[in-house]
Amino acid sequence: MLKYISRRLSYTFLVLTLISLVVFLIFALLPADPAALTCGKSCNPQVIEANRRRLGLDVSVWQQWWRFIVGLFQGRTYGEAEALIECPAPAFGYSFNRHECVTKIIAGAFPITLSLALGAFVMWLTIGVTLGVLAARFKGKFVDRASTVFVLIGTSLPTFISGILILLFVVIKFNLVNPLELGDWANPFTDPIGWLKAFFFPCLTLALAYAASYTRFTRSNVLETSSEDYIRTARAKGLSEKVVLRKHTLRAALAPIVTIAGLDFAALLGGAIITEGIYNLAGLGRLSIRAVLVDYDLPIILATTLFAATFVVVMNLIVDILYALIDPRVRVG
């Protein structure tokens, strides 16, 4: 088992390094000249050159990449003699647009995205798995049929529709949250009510779509597992239906859900663009969209891409380890 984990860890490091390189290369190959873009209206070649030096773009791509990597561990200094800016480790870059270390910007946006992702995760797992198990257990009966309707609606409604619908017809109509305060950050540990007010409905919006497909997935998994021979053996041993379901069926049926849920969660950590937009949450999603569409703020784009990629890769590792813990057959070698 330990061998398995250490092997996967080494892969993870390798992949992360590769990703950082690939992302760097992509940006290096972009037609736009970042130096020119930092300029603004009063632009002339000298300013652009100066900016290029300031941004550290005057060296080769490899060197840029290497400096970036070093910066992640040691912190980095940006700018030039008169205007030196120090960004402490991990230094993801410096946004000349906003005049701030990117790390700080991300640190500000991340808790919001984390709250959204985590809240939605808990919600969709609870709803999805519970409903799926009930639908399988009472196959053909009302619960099952109701769940089918739910699945249909959930998977058909995109978040920008369901989000707006919820916003208009629930939040605003019943005045649950002051529209002017929508998206205000509240620390969940010091101000739980405030946090709930800010995040309950966004999480719900996000959760609905996932809950629907998890319901369907759980249901079919549970049904399939129920017809396995080892479930018949469990009954033949004299176990009650409840114990059979809980200990035998669910453990086998829910294992694949662990994998998928982990990966879905990881993807959300990069930012839920639409939901954040609708509810005015200043999370990573909004940050990256702004950086791409409005500001063309390369350091931020670079950082958020890497940040999101890291989560996915790390989550892959965690999920693989978890799966090995659940399913002993995977632990070979």
Add this chain to the structure above:
Amino acid sequence: MANILELENLSKYFTTTGGGAFSRRKGVVKAVDGVNLTVAEGETVGLVGESGCGKTTVGRTVIKLYEPTAGKIIFEGEDITKYSRSKMKPLRSKMQMIFQDPFASLNPRKTVGSIIQSAFDIHDVKPVGGSEKEIGNLLERVGLNPEHINRFPHEFSGGQRQRIGIARALALKPKLIVADEPVSALDVSIQAQVVNLLDDLQEELKLSYLFIAHDLSVVQHISDRVVVMYLGKVMEEATTQDLFTNPRHPYTKALLSAVPIPDPIIERKRERIILKGDLPSPMNPPSGCVFNTRCWKATDICRTTAPQVLQISPKHSLACHFPE
């Protein structure tokens, strides 16, 4: 009588990667290791053994579904070992395979007629009188109703599906048929029907069979000669008569002793040889004679040296240091 098939020292190894890109711990499964076998024209050679003995791999390597790792395959006097796919193509019509699972080996989305038709299409064969008539003939020959030519596999029973598989194998008028456990998945009363059919077809069409099975009773009935395999190697080879009445290899003896006989009085009187232990993993075969871990006669030499092949009589050979 010429030999339609000759296997000389045939080996097929599978590599397994036990480890990732960083730890190159490769394992090798010697599924088939130095097998010598011949099938004469019009003969049925039974290939028997338990799981992991390599008999299925031999069958698939013979028709080149797998590329051999070493050794030679000589078909009708031609050395086809290194033949590429394109060179094999014209020969494929002469050697066909029947598979074990009648439920899995027919494409469920194609009608029976089109399954057999594809055999004609692949080899560009245009039967005299039209393909539909020929397909009808084939179905009749295997005991099915030619009017069912447009039915789908799921509309047939297991035994009937196996017959369809046989019809398909016969479509191109092969000389050699490799039958891989053709009756194991069938009910007992249907097994007899299909075995009889195979017998009849052999007589009528002068076919040669390589009959791979684990059921010794069936093999005994249909084969002229039998080859016994264990963990990739041939243990004993003899005519059916000789092997079943006078087995000389301890493994063959144990195997025969383990087969239950449908006769209570005989069963009660029988002396059973019960082998101890389990089949070793093909990934880790024992050194020396592969059977030594379970053989009651094993001595040091068995554990260190692989036995040479002893020719006891012209058609009876075995690989053992201490034949019975």
Add this chain to the structure above:
Amino acid sequence: MKPFLEVKDLSVAFPTPDGLVKAADGISFELNQGETLAIVGESGSGKSVTNLAIMGLHNRAKTQISGSVNINLPDRSIDVISSTEDEVRKLRGSAISMIFQDPMSSLHPYYSVGDQISEAWRIYNKGSKSDGIKRATEMIDLVGIPDAAKRVREFPHQFSGGMRQRVMIAMALVNNPKLIIADEPTTALDVTVQSQIIQLLRDMQKEFNMAILLVTHDLGVVAEVADRVCVMYAGKIVEQAKVDEIYYRPAQPYTVGLLQSIPRVDQLQGKRLNAIQGQPPSLINLPKGCSFAERCEFKKHVAGNLCTEVAPALEEKADQHFARCHLSAAQIQDLAMAAK
């Protein structure tokens, strides 16, 4: 002493969109402790359905079951068919255990072997987890798996086929059942392993005086272990007798056909096998009259259309030898001789 298991007139049917599938019809037999009864049949004969009915493992909502299955314990008798699910459940794993055909798929892949055996034990015995593992280790050792203390923590996929079946047997025996139902226990195993498992079952039977209900299609295995045999065809018992009677004096054409159609390692037959023509009938549209009539070679010796019009009843043809046929036992034996 009353027989441990008394099956009377058991019938199991499944309603399907295409009609009612009469999987088992009027099954009756008895089984005493220490005895082995073999139920022989091919697919569709109803043998597995009968098995599951004895354990009460059918889905009551989707199955029509009638008749009685009496389990005669020392202190009380329970009819599986008419009792509640709870009452029947208390029999499973304690008084009656079952072993299945494919030990790989019949063991939970995620739990260790020891955990699964321990679970079976702890349903009926008060004990901690470590007590359970101790008991599991004893059982694994009992069924002949070497290195039991180490292997008890391993998972099913780490065992070979034969070893897994031993684990299943260990699990089935952990609560000292009086009856073991073995559903094709050796079909998926290699023949040398098969003989080990059969030997194990016989040893266990002797040690614990258990009854064994063996369901199989392998007539060789039946000859090896059975005391009595029931032959099933198309959902009905067509012959029932002591093992020697069945093999040497069969009184039903299907039995005769089966025995003559199987090749034997000790008889070098050069000639064709005496195969039974045709196929088993559909269980939804069972023919009027005898279900075996359309495949029967001896039908022509019965006057008129009796075979296709009237379904024969299960009658006692000789001492404790029952068969379902319009012909007499003597007639059948003569015809069987001639057919050879």
